[in-house]
Amino acid sequence: MKLLLPLLLTLGLVRAAENPPNVVFILADDLGITDIGAYARHFNEVGEGQLYFETPHLDRLVSDGIAFSQSYANQLCSPTRAAILTGRIASRLGVTTATPNTQTYYNQSRKVPDGYDPHDAFAHKDPIPGPLPWRNAHSNTALDPSVPTWPKVLGSHDCAFLGKWHLGGHGAPERQPAAHGFRELAFFDAGGSKYFNWQGDWNRTKPxxxxxxxxxxxxxxxxxxDHDYLTDDLSLRAVRFIESRKGKERPFVLYYCPFAVHTPFQAPKPGVDHFNAKKQRGNLGRTNATYAEMVKRLDASVGEIRETLVRTGLAKNTILIFTSDNGGVEYTDPPATDNQPFKGGKACLYEGGVRVPTVVWQPSRFEGGKWCDAVVDCTDFLPTVAELTGNPLPDDLDGRSMLPLLADPSSPGAERTLIWHYPFNVKVMHPDDGIPLPPHSAIRVGDHKLIWNWHGRLELYDIPKDPGESRDLSKEMPELTARLHERLKGWLKSNVAPRYMPVRDESVSPDAAGGAFPFRDLR
Structure with a gap:
């Protein structure tokens, strides 16, 4: 098989150039990896009848396609969205967090310091009481269209965008989907959206x-x-777009980013009542009936899109990719979900915050209900779709094509090095300490993942052996811990601009911190 792979890949590229496939890319928002029933059963010892959430269409997609068990995103939505669109690690672009409508040099009409971006946020912080040893970094709130993104890379395709953007500097048209080359079907440049009566917010023109x-x-x-619920509305728009492509000569890309299942928790009452009455409520830590109905509506949207592809005859030459932008949310009241068996959730660099579902399906090509255990990353989607569609890759990418793994899902894949960087103090509580998260960065090389808590803690985990990150190996393997820490620091120094790094507040001593965290400087 190994000898045949280069030939198969070459033939695949020839096929792509002659008859390039369409691409439907669905990026869910805040969907935890085990929110999907098939993933919950894969990672937990539960039967289908024990599950609280209902995801029949996503379960079927997993049983029909190729599902990845070690697929990674960033800890928050904007960095993941930037990484997917560019094939680059987001912190290289300065997109290190997901900001609300915060102040930037651009929207405050302030002079932009040399080397900065006009859309760098300079006042983003959570309300955390007490002195903090590290001051927050800046973060870029917009994706520069000069960086090649999907429409420019996939020049053979008509590219349409639908749903959540959150990469436009909070309302700057020159950084929104059309500026990157997308046809805008409907979109909102924000982190979250109301699910009822949302149109006024989306059409707002007052800054x-x-x-x-x-x-x-x-x-x-x-x-x-005629749909008053946002997920249903966006699903219908996706269906109508796909229907409009039947018989068209040029292939298409539909980049569909529903807001589901991001807060606010809003769903039609009959569905909420259904989940409130389910006997499985509480299983795997899931109790939020509104969130359960939101997941069900997202699942129905995926089912409608697949059915439309089949009904129109477009499925045979369309690649469908489904994934999520970060782990499930555990910090809301009530919690949206529980990411067990993984630790932590959205905003954390533990597996529960960054490991996400990813499924690829194309009839007669990528199918069979196979699981791939190789490590893949959100930066891999751009090079993957470029290779699948026969388009040349831009330079300076961090991602790599998943095509060899799609051709042979049983392959362990090449060793990967993944990087995460979150240079902010955030009010989300640490899953072990119960205190607000400090700045933290992480690196995974092969099987081992090092998490650097900038307050002075290093944690090392063997992820295949300990996916729940329950056994910290840093004291048992001090040399590897030190080596990975130096490698992570070296990468950050070489690739991340200083303004996107936390800054030590020398006026705050370990004693002044009040003992809320064990601070020691590991710079």
Missing amino acids: FFPTMPGKFRAGQAGPPT
């Missing part, structure tokens, strides 16, 4: 800051449909 120069556009709601 959040009166100092913002130029035009402001929150997004565009598009022509009205």
Whole structure:
């Protein structure tokens, strides 16, 4: 098989150039890896009848396609979205967190320091009481269109965007989907959206800051449909777009980013009542009936899109990719979900925060209900779709094509080095300490993952042997711990601009920190 792979890949590229496939890419928002029933059963010893959430369409996608068990995103949505669109590690671009409508040099009409981006946020922080040894870094709130993204890389395809953007500097048209080459079907440039009566927010043209120069556009709601629930509305728009492509000569990309299942927790009452009454409520730590109905509506959307591809005859030459932008949310009240058996959730660099579901399906090509245990990353999607569609790759990518793994899902894949960087103090509580998360960065090389808590803690885990990250190996393997720490620091120094790094507040001593965290400087 190994000898045949180069030939198979070459033939695949020839096929892509002659008859390039369409691509439907679905990026769920805040969906935990075990929120999908098939993934919950894969990682937990539970039967289908024990599950609280209902995901029949996603379960079927897993049983029909190729599912990845070690697929990684970033800890928050904007960095993952930037990484997917560019094939680059997000911190290299300065997109290190997901900001609300915060102040930037651009929207405050302030002079931009040399080397900075106008859309760098300079005042983003969570309300955390007490002195903090590290001051927050800056974060870029917008994706520069000069960096090649999907529409520019996939020049053979018509590219349409639908749903959540959150990479446009909070309303700057020159950083929104059309500026990157997407046809805008309907979108909102924000982290979350109401699920009922959302149209006014999406069509807003009044800037959040009166100092913002130029035009402001929150997004565009598009022509009205007969659906009053956002997930259903966006699903219908996706279906209509796919139907419109039947018989068209040029292939298409639909980059679909539903807001589901991001907060606010809102869903139609009959569905919520159904989940409130289920006897499985509480299993695997899931109790949030509204969230359960939100997951079900997202699942139905995926089912409608697949059914449309089959009904129109487009499925045979369309690659469908489904994934999520970060781990499930555990910090809300009530919690949205529980990511067991994985530790932590959204905003954490433990597996529960960054390991996500990823499924690829194309009839007669990528199918069979196979699991792939090789490590893949959100930076891999751009090189993968470029190779599958026969388009040349841009330079300076961090991701690599998943095509060899799709051709042979049983392959262990080549050793990967993955990097995460979150240079902020955040009010989300540490899953072990119960205190707000400090700045933290991480590196995974092969099987081992090092998490660097900037307050002075290093943790080392063997992920295949200990996916729940219950046994810290840093004291047992001090040499490997030190080596990975130096490698991580070296990468950050070489690839991340200083403004996107936390800054030590020398006025705060370990004693002044009040003992809330064991601070020691590991710079």
